[in-house]
Amino acid sequence: MSGTGDLLKKGSAPGSLPSKPPAPRSGSANPFRALTGNLRESGIYIAFVVVVLLFAFLTDGLSLSPGNITNIVLQYSYVLVLAIGMVIVIVAGHIDLSVGSVVALTGAVSAQLVIGSSQPWWVGVLAALAVGLAIGAWQGFWVAFVGIPAFIVTLAGMLLFRGLTYYVLDNVSLSPFPGEYNGIATGFIPALMGGYGYDAFTLFIGAVAVAGYAVSQVRNRIARVRYQQSVESMPLFVLKLIAVAAVVMAFAWQLANSRGMPIVLIILAVLILTYSLVMKSSVFGRQVYAIGGNLAAAQLSGVNVRRVNFWIFVNMGFLAAVAGVIFSSRSNGAQPGAGNSFELDAIAAAFIGGAAVTGGVGKVTGAMIGGLLVGVISNGMQLLGVDQSLQQVIKGLVLLLAVAFDVYNKRRAGVR
Amino acid sequence: MTDNILEMRSITKTFPGVKALSGVSLSVRRGEVHAICGENGAGKSTLMKVLSGVYPHGTYEGDIVFDGQVSRFSGISDSERAGIAIIHQELALVPYLSITENLFLGNEVRGRTGLIDWHRANGEASKLLQRVGLDENPTTPIGQLGVGKQQLVEIAKALSKDVRLLILDEPTAALNDNDSEHLLGLLRQLRSEGMTSIMISHKLNEIEAISDAVTIIRDGQTIETLDMRADTVTEDRIIRGMVGRDLDSRFPERESHPGEEVFRIEDWTVGHPSQDRHVVDGANLSVRAGEVIGIAGLMGAGRTELAMSVFGRSYGRYLSGQLYMHGKPIVARSVRQAIKHGIAYATEDRKKYGLNLIDDIKRNISAAALGKLATGGFVNAHEEIRVAEDSKRSMNIKAPTVMAVTGKLSGGNQQKVVLSKWIYSDPEVLILDEPTRGIDVGAKYEIYTIINRLVAAGKAVIVISSELPELLGICDRVYTLSAGRITGELPVAEATQERLMSLMTKDKTPARAGAHTPSTDDDQEHSA
Numbered sequence: 048m049s050g051t052g053d054l055l056k057k058g059s060a061p062g063s064l065p066s067k068p069p070a071p072r073s074g075s076a077n078p079f080r081a082l083t084g085n086l087r088e089s090g091i092y093i094a095f096v097v098v099v100l101l102f103a104f105l106t107d108g109l110s111l112s113p114g115n116i117t118n119i120v121l122q123y124s125y126v127l128v129l130a131i132g133m134v135i136v137i138v139a140g141h142i143d144l145s146v147g148s149v150v151a152l153t154g155a156v157s158a159q160l161v162i163g164s165s166q167p168w169w170v171g172v173l174a175a176l177a178v179g180l181a182i183g184a185w186q187g188f189w190v191a192f193v194g195i196p197a198f199i200v201t202l203a204g205m206l207l208f209r210g211l212t213y214y215v216l217d218n219v220s221l222s223p224f225p226g227e228y229n230g231i232a233t234g235f236i237p238a239l240m241g242g243y244g245y246d247a248f249t250l251f252i253g254a255v256a257v258a259g260y261a262v263s264q265v266r267n268r269i270a271r272v273r274y275q276q277s278v279e280s281m282p283l284f285v286l287k288l289i290a291v292a293a294v295v296m297a298f299a300w301q302l303a304n305s306r307g308m309p310i311v312l313i314i315l316a317v318l319i320l321t322y323s324l325v326m327k328s329s330v331f332g333r334q335v336y337a338i339g340g341n342l343a344a345a346q347l348s349g350v351n352v353r354r355v356n357f358w359i360f361v362n363m364g365f366l367a368a369v370a371g372v373i374f375s376s377r378s379n380g381a382q383p384g385a386g387n388s389f390e391l392d393a394i395a396a397a398f399i400g401g402a403a404v405t406g407g408v409g410k411v412t413g414a415m416i417g418g419l420l421v422g423v424i425s426n427g428m429q430l431l432g433v434d435q436s437l438q439q440v441i442k443g444l445v446l447l448l449a450v451a452f453d454v455y456n457k458r459r460a461g462v463r
Numbered sequence: 464m465t466d467n468i469l470e471m472r473s474i475t476k477t478f479p480g481v482k483a484l485s486g487v488s489l490s491v492r493r494g495e496v497h498a499i500c501g502e503n504g505a506g507k508s509t510l511m512k513v514l515s516g517v518y519p520h521g522t523y524e525g526d527i528v529f530d531g532q533v534s535r536f537s538g539i540s541d542s543e544r545a546g547i548a549i550i551h552q553e554l555a556l557v558p559y560l561s562i563t564e565n566l567f568l569g570n571e572v573r574g575r576t577g578l579i580d581w582h583r584a585n586g587e588a589s590k591l592l593q594r595v596g597l598d599e600n601p602t603t604p605i606g607q608l609g610v611g612k613q614q615l616v617e618i619a620k621a622l623s624k625d626v627r628l629l630i631l632d633e634p635t636a637a638l639n640d641n642d643s644e645h646l647l648g649l650l651r652q653l654r655s656e657g658m659t660s661i662m663i664s665h666k667l668n669e670i671e672a673i674s675d676a677v678t679i680i681r682d683g684q685t686i687e688t689l690d691m692r693a694d695t696v697t698e699d700r701i702i703r704g705m706v707g708r709d710l711d712s713r714f715p716e717r718e719s720h721p722g723e724e725v726f727r728i729e730d731w732t733v734g735h736p737s738q739d740r741h742v743v744d745g746a747n748l749s750v751r752a753g754e755v756i757g758i759a760g761l762m763g764a765g766r767t768e769l770a771m772s773v774f775g776r777s778y779g780r781y782l783s784g785q786l787y788m789h790g791k792p793i794v795a796r797s798v799r800q801a802i803k804h805g806i807a808y809a810t811e812d813r814k815k816y817g818l819n820l821i822d823d824i825k826r827n828i829s830a831a832a833l834g835k836l837a838t839g840g841f842v843n844a845h846e847e848i849r850v851a852e853d854s855k856r857s858m859n860i861k862a863p864t865v866m867a868v869t870g871k872l873s874g875g876n877q878q879k880v881v882l883s884k885w886i887y888s889d890p891e892v893l894i895l896d897e898p899t900r901g902i903d904v905g906a907k908y909e910i911y912t913i914i915n916r917l918v919a920a921g922k923a924v925i926v927i928s929s930e931l932p933e934l935l936g937i938c939d940r941v942y943t944l945s946a947g948r949i950t951g952e953l954p955v956a957e958a959t960q961e962r963l964m965s966l967m968t969k970d971k972t973p974a975r976a977g978a979h980t981p982s983t984d985d986d987q988e989h990s991a
Contacts, residue, residue: 274845275852328841330833337830340819347777347808347816348831348884349799407821 090452091401095416095423102427110427113305116298121232123422124149124311125370127415129393130400131322134368134414137321137397138326139359140339140406141190141197144203145182146367146393150386151212153178153371158221158381161228168228175375176368182208184357191356205390213383224382229312232377235307245300245305253299256316257292264288276353311373318369323411335359338408395421395442399449421445467528468493468628468659473515474525476506483509484485484523484683491628491676496650496660498674498691500667501705502761502929505523506683507663511630515549516542530627548621549630552637554613560607563588565605566620572678583677591619595649608737611642618649629653629660635669647673665761667698667968680706699965706960714936715908717915721939722752724790725923726892727807731784733765733772733947742768742779744947750892750923755914757934758927759963760944766927767811769944770894774808775801788891802831809881811900811927813874817881820870824862825851827880832888854883859909875906882913892923899933911937931960943967945957 157171400417402409516536574580771778775798
C-alpha cells in the first residue's frame with residue numbers, strides 16, 4: 048500500500064483491510080432500485096426486451112424463429128462491428144462520418160485482389176485490414192496531431208475514400224468471391240459434433256459461454272466481498288445467473304435448430320468481449336472516458352491526449368476494415384456504392400445505446416443493444432410488411448427519442 | 464448637500480452557503496472618478512454585478528439609487544438604458560467583426576429600408592473613436608487591435624449609448640505602461656466632460672494618480688471611503704484598509720522543521736500564449752522538504768501561469784528557465800514528465816480543470832496515477848476501490864460511496880478528491896492553487912490539516928492564495944509576485960499583511976518582450 052494510505056493514515060484511522068472483518072453491505076439488493084436507480088443504463092435493456100416481445104407478439108412468434116434470429120445476426124453484424132469502434136470515438140467526444148466509405152474501400156481492395164488478381168482469400172482479408180489501419184492512422188493524424196475537428200476530417204474522409212473506392216473498382220462491381228471468402232459472413236461452423244436434428248456444437252458453445260459467464264461472475268463476487276464492497280443477496284445472484292443462462296441457451300437452441308453457429312457470430316462475440324474489457328478495465332479505455340468527460344482535467348492529469356486520440360481512430364479504421372470484409376463477403380462482391388450510410392447506423396446504435404452527445408459516457412454493450420434494437424425493429428417491420436418509407440420514419444423517431452431520454456436523464460441527475 | 468449620482472444602500476447578496484456582500488454602501492458623487500479596491504474575493508465584482516443588473520433586482524437586499532431614483536434593474540440592458548455601462552476585464556468584443564460592427568452590435572444603425580446603413584454607421588464610429596483618441600479605421604477587425612486599443616473600443620461602445628456612469632473592472636490589468644497612461648488620460652478627459660466613472664483597480668499608484676475618492680471593501684463589507692483630494696491619503700493608508708484583519712485560530716498548529724531543498728525554479732520566464740508579452744518574468748523560488756511556501760499576488764500577477772507552466776508547460780510559451788529536483792536539473796515538457804519527476808499541481812478551478820464531473824470519486828482519484836493500479840495495461844478495479852476508500856476515510860470525503868459522481872459533491876469534498884488524486888500520484892512537491900477557494904470554513908480547516916500532514920511526511924508544498932491571512936497562517940515563507948516577477952520573499956515571522964500587500968502592489972516596470980531588467984535587487988532586499 049502506498050500513496051494516500053501511508054501518508055495520511057492517522058492513529059485513529061482503521062487498520063489495514065484484512066484485519067477488519069468485512070461487513071458486506073447489500074445496498075443494491077433491492078432489484079427494483081437496481082433497475083430504476085440507474086435508468087440510463089438499464090433503460091435500454093428494458094426497451095430492448097419490450098421491443099423483442101412486442102414483435103414476437105405482432106408476428107405470432109415468427110420474429111423469434113430460428114431462421115429469423117440467424118438472419119438478424121448475419122444482417123446486422125457489420126453495423127455492430129462498426130458501432131463498437133464508433134462508441135469509443137463518441138465517448139472521446141469525436142464522431143466518424145467516414146466508416147461507410149471505409150467499408151466500401153476495404154471491401155473493394157480485397158475484391159480487387161481476390162477476384163481481380165486471383166489471390167488467396169486471406170491475402171484479401173489482410174490487405175483490407177492493412178488499408179483500414181492506414182486510413183485510421185491518416186485520420187488520427189489530422190485529428191490528434193493537427194487538431195482538426197473529427198467532424199471535418201472524417202467528412203473529408205467520407206468523400207475521399209468513396210472516391211478511391213470508385214477508382215479501385217474502376218466504377219464497376221466485382222463478384223463473386225470464391226467460396227472461402229464468401230464463407231466468412233455466410234458460413235457456419237460445420238457440425239463438429241454431429242447433428243441430431245440440431246447442431247450439438249452450437250449448444251456446446253452456448254454452454255461454454257454460460258459457464259464462462261458464471262465463473263467470471265462468481266470470481267467478481269468473491270473479489271468484491273474480499274474488498275468489502277456490496278454484493279447482491281445470494282438468491283438474487285443465483286437468479287441472475289439462471290436467467291442469463293436460460294436466455295443464452297434458448298438463443299443457442301434456436302441457432303442449433305437452424306443452420307448452426309454462424310462464423311460471424313464468433314467474430315462478433317470475440318470483438319464485443321475484447322472491447323468491453325478494454326473500455327472497462329484498460330488504462331487506454333479509462334483515458335478515453337477521461338478525455339471525453341473533461342479534456343482539460345485529463346490533460347492536467349498526465350493523459351497523453353494526442354496519442355489516445357490517434358489510436359482511437361486507428362482502431363476505428365481497423366474495425367471498419369473488419370466490417371468491410373464481412374460486408375463484402377456477405378454481399379459476395381464489391382460495389383462502388385457499398386456501405387452507404389453505414390456511418391449513420393453505427394452512430395445511431397451508439398447514441399441509442401446510451402452514449403452521451405457531449406462525450407464521456409457510453410458503453411460497448413450499450414451500443415450493441417442499441418444496434419440490435421434498430422435491427423430488431425427493422426427486421427420486425429419487414430416481417431410485418433411495413434412500408435419502406437415508414438420504416439425510415441420510425442427508425443428516425445427511435446433515435447430522437449433515445450437521445451431525448453438521455454438528455455432528460457442527465458438534467459434529472461443534475462450534473463452539468 | 465453633495466450631489467450623488469449613485470447611492471447603493473446596505474446591499475446584501477447571498478450565494479448558496481456564502482454571503483458575498485453584507486450591507487455594503489457606496490456613494491459616488493457626480494463627475495468624479497471613484498476607485499474601489501479590496502483583495503481578491505472581497506466582493507468588488509459582485510457589487511458591480513449587482514449595480515449593472517447582472518444579478519437582477521430581487522436577488523439581493525438593499526437599494527440602488529441612481530440619479531435620484533430607486534432603480535430596480537432586471538438585467539444588464541435595463542441598467543444600460545438608465546445610463547450605466549460596465550466594461551469587464553474580459554472584453555466582450557467579437558474578434559472577427561470590424562470596429563463599427565462591434566460598436567453597434569445589438570444597436571445597429573438602420574436606414575429607412577430597415578437594412579444597416581454602413582456609411583452612417585462608419586461615420587458615427589469614426590466620431591466615437593476620435594472621442595476616445597483611437598486613430599484606427601472603423602472597418603478594421605477587432606482581432607487586429609492590441610488589448611489596449613480594444614479597451615478603448617469598449618469605452619467608445621459605452622459612450623455610444625449615452626452613458627452617464629462608466630464602470631471599469633481592472634481596466635489596466637492587461638495593459639502596458641503607454642496604454643495604461645493613455646487610458647488614464649482618457650478617464651481624466653471624460654471627467655472634465657462631466658462623466659462619472661467607477662474604477663476597480665489593484666494598482667494603487669494609479670488610484671492615487673487619478674481617483675477623487677476610494678472605497679475599500681473587505682470580506683463583503685464597506686470598510687471606509689477615503690477622499691483622495693485630501694492630501695493625507697497614501698498607498699500605505701489604503702493597504703491598511705484592504706488587509707486590516709486579525710489572524711485568529713483558523714489554522715491548525717504545526718511545528719516547522721524544513722529539511723533539504725527539494726524543488727527549485729530558476730529564471731523562469733513564460734510568454735503569453737498569443738500576445739507578445741511576458742506573463743512570468745525571471746521568477747526564482749525554492750522549497751525544502753517539510754516546508755510550506757506561499758505565493759502571494761493579486762489577480763493577473765501570473766501566479767497560476769507560473770504554476771501551470773512549471774507543471775509540464777501547461778500554460779503559455781516557455782521562454783527560459785530551469786527546474787531542479789533535489790538539486791538535479793530536470794526537464795518537464797509534458798504533464799506526464801512533470802508527474803514522473805514528482806510534481807503535482809492541484810488547480811484553482813477544480814470544476815474546469817481538476818475533475819471529471821460526470822465520473823465517480825474512485826476514477827477521479829486514480830486518474831493521475833492509473834499506472835500504479837495497472838498490470839499489463841489493465842486496471843485492477845478492486846484495488847482502485849480500496850485506494851479510493853482509503854482516501855475517503857483519511858481525507859474525510861463526505862459521500863455515500865466512492866462510486867458517487869463528483870459533480871454532485873460540495874466544493875470542499877470536491878477539493879478533497881482533487882487532493883486525493885495528487886497525493887495518490889505520490890509527488891515530492893505539491894503546488895496547490897487556491898486550495899480553499901469557494902469552500903466553507905470547516906472544510907478549509909480540514910484542508911490545512913491535510914497540508915500539515917503532507918509536510919510532516921516530508922513533502923514540499925507550494926500554496927498559491929489570494930487570502931493573505933491564509934498564507935500567513937500556514938506557510939513558512941511567502942514569495943510575492945507582481946506583474947510576473949518575484950518582488951519579495953519573506954519568512955512568515957517577518958511578514959505582515961501590510962508588507963506583503965505593498966510588495967504585491969509594488970510599482971513595476973511592465974514586463975515587455977526582450978527588454979526585462981533583472982529583479983534581483985528586490986529579492987535580496989527582502990530576503991531574510
